[in-house]
Amino acid sequence: MKWMTKNYSQPIAPETGGMAVELAAALPAKPAGLQRATWMFALLCLLLAASLARMELRYELLPLAGLFGWIQTGGL
């Protein structure tokens, strides 16, 4: 089969965002900022949680779910 002849020694780990990285290997270089992005996202989730709690308390789970999702991928 065609795929068996290919070299797949390059790291691919979709659950760490590896798929995006694999495909984006040639995008313009920028400084690493996972920590900054994580803090910004956490802050955004906190603000969203505070806003949504005014509507209905259980809606607080929505931004918390987003945060758990980000952590699951980024912190794998």
Next chain:
Amino acid sequence: MKWPRKRLWIEAVFIYTVSGLASALAVGWLLGRTGTLLVQFKSVLVWIVPLGAVIFAARDTGWIFFPVPERKVQTESIWFHQFGPLQAAAMWGLHIGLGFFTRITYMGFWVLVAALVITGDSRFGALVMGCYWLGRALPAWVAPVLTVHDDGKAGLRMMADATEQRVLFRRLHLAGLLCSALVGIFLALGSW
């Protein structure tokens, strides 16, 4: 980067996000639906979320230890070589989006699952799992701006960066669990 390659990347990540969202919405809907079968136990079950969140937080701090219930497998990386980037992206999304069938490193996922079963609201379940998935897929979208890559080793650097930040993720996860516990207590007192 040449445009066709950039376009391919955008297409692949878009497909990954959408297919994963479909899986996540379906799982959330089913979890909410399952909750309708347990409605007679609701008065007791409502305390599972705050209690579970506190126990998981204790685990995160290292006070207690128990293994995370999970399948210790990642999705199939070989799909990339077998089916090409776009089809693989769709299959990865569908697979990872299901949530239960790949590694679950953090217990926050199980708190959400418990909450969705208890609410017994399939629409809300789909909404929560959809948000969870969008949180999971977002790092893929921002990966290029978080990564320094001038030598084709972007994947390795991203992973190394993620490993260095593990303490931060653990702390944020702990904060998320404590927030969930508080929300769970208030919701339990109001019986959801």
